[in-house]
Amino acid sequence: MNSDVFAQLTAGYDGVSPARRNLALFARMALIRSFERKLQELFSRGRLPGFVHLYVGEEAIAVGACSVLGGGDKITSTHRGHGHLIAKGADPRRMMAEIMGRTTGLCHGKGGSMHIADYSLGILGANGIVGGGIPIATGSALADRVLGRDQVTVCFFGDGAANQGVLLEALNLSAIWQLPVVFICENNGFTEWMRTSDITAGSIAERARPFGVQSATVDGNDVLAVQAAVAEAVGRARGGGGPALIEAQTYRMLAHNEGEEAFSGQYRPKEEIEHWRGLDPIDRFAAVLAEDPDIGAKELEDIREAAARKIEAAVEYAVASPEPEPADALTDLYARAGA
């Protein structure tokens, strides 16, 4: 597959035939997977400053959700945010440059993995504070509501953040003001190194009910199921029907952060990881698409290879980019510095 065809597949979903739409979903998931696997390799070789939280195994949630958003719609992301950004259209080259701390990075090397943002695409930032994006997404939706804009904000957060008080505050606030915000909890089973079920009462999705907020639980490893659930919630929010909470159930295939083996030990059974490997969202979707006589396994393999090449190019771009000057640390604090 040449790079132009892959670029077309990952350019957007508008005006694309249904068969190609599914291929586009697959291509976007493959691109995220390649990005994350490359980061895993770079980290293990000591090539990254700082540390990274990888999204392997959760790609269907970001891609399914963002596939129903328009250019004016916004997202907030998390410390495990690379997938959300790529799904919303961020340039992997400038993301890779950011993660390597280069001037060509989306944030000129001031943010890094946990804080990448591209406001021009409605990406209001990854966030290093667990639950940090929840109030921000609520405010983004408030702006749309006050200004009468036909836009929606999707707030990605994890099962760990579901135990932050701001989630309950934001469900209340967005309900009383009928804000166009869709909260998507990516329940990957683990809060850092703790099993979430051990430290979480009841169901996360059910937390919406007492606020009168619509909620749903969805298989987070099924991209079409995620897409359908988010499409319904986004459509309702866009039409003035208020907020929604979707719990997408998935599994964290990799570490909380790369390098955890230095201290974490074996904190979950190998069989459990193997079980979820059998539910891999990309392999599952590939199996569905391969049945389509217009697609076939060969095209899917070509897409995976094209995705890997695109990420190799992103690494080359980042490595060739300059480091910032020390004096750059003193810029960008205020829009108007004043006296």
Add this chain to the structure above:
Amino acid sequence: MPSIYMANAIQAALAEAMAEDPSVIVLGEDVELSTIGATKGLIDKFGANRVRNSPISEATVVGSCVGAAACGLRPVMDLMFSSFLYIALDQVANQAARLRYMSGGQVSLPLVLFAGTGPSGSAAAQHSENPHPLLMSLSGVKVVFPSTPADAKGLLLASIRDPDPVVFLLDLMLAGSRGEVPDGAEAIPLGQGVIRRPGTDLTVVAIGSAVPQALTAATELAHAGVSAEVIDPRTLVPCDWPLIFDSVRRTGRLVIADPARRTCGAAAEIAARAMESCWSSLRTAPVRVSWEDVPIPFSPVLEQAVTVSSAKIRAAAAAMLGAS
């Protein structure tokens, strides 16, 4: 020129800003009713879409201001008491003060967090805080601390028009004070201090309610033949360092009257910078008149014992002149 209360000046600035810019909204606890009157009547004039009573959820409401500011609004949130800022500290310190910098300057966050601040008479430790020293050290939020109704109006207009997050502190000890506010008062740029009273023997830099206290002290000192210059920085971030340094170089003596705890207070920073920049002009060590390093107590006797007063400022100045 009409003489009005602080809260009326705030209300006038809000009404003016909302009339000139439809992206300005006001939200917070009881902004429709308005306990001190700062937001009174705005809902009748501008409607429920732009004036919103919010639940007591400081973290999420402050965080919503951050998100709204990133997406085209200019929110002004009334926190009622600045002590409540601590409930929302993640949103102030990790979000509002960080998102522009961390994104490499991609986003502006034009929001104003407005709060009554400081001791107001037996409100005790959870309703008497002055958080300006903490906010000064954050880097990323501007800090406004006016001492007159005219400054309150002009600085609030500037704060709302400013592209960055601003914490606007209204000293509750000044809430009952009146002052003349010119009709059609203009915005006062952030970062411009003012000499409230010129003098030659020593400089008193005073903040918020310490400004009128310092002026009282200066009047009394004048009777004793001491000429004190009183400087009101008005905004602490940005701070008008040239104005302060110029005065210190002229007088050679510095007293800082800061309504905050002594340790790492604004006075500590002002003293340190004056020593770094004006060392050769200083005749004696700068002196801080600040709170004792304790929470504000309830009893009127105890509250007075630990806070700043004109008598303490006068005594510090007199001792400095006697000692030098």
